[in-house]
Amino acid sequence: MPTLFRFLLVVAVLAAxxxxxxxxxxxxxxxxxxxxxxxxxxxRLPSPSSR
Structure with missing residues (x-):
């Protein structure tokens, strides 16, 4: 279990x-x-006659 807590602590510090x-x-x-x-x-512009 200590390695899991150490891993979570490292991840929390990196996230912080x-x-x-x-x-x-x-x-x-x-x-x-x-x-x-x-x-x-x-x-690409509309022609004046199409208005």
Whole structure:
């Protein structure tokens, strides 16, 4: 039984470290917003006569 408890303890510590890493990235890192533009090919636009 001690090996099972040791395994569960290691898994719990690794999960806590992963959660702490994700939480710190979500709270401390602030992405800079920027505008995104994607060109659309002319053949994908509807023709003026179909309106």
């Amino acid at each position: 470290l992963g959660f702490a890493a994700v939480f710190s990235l979500a709270t401390m890192v602030d992405p800079d917003p920027r505008e995104i533009s994607t060109p659309i090919p002319g053949h």
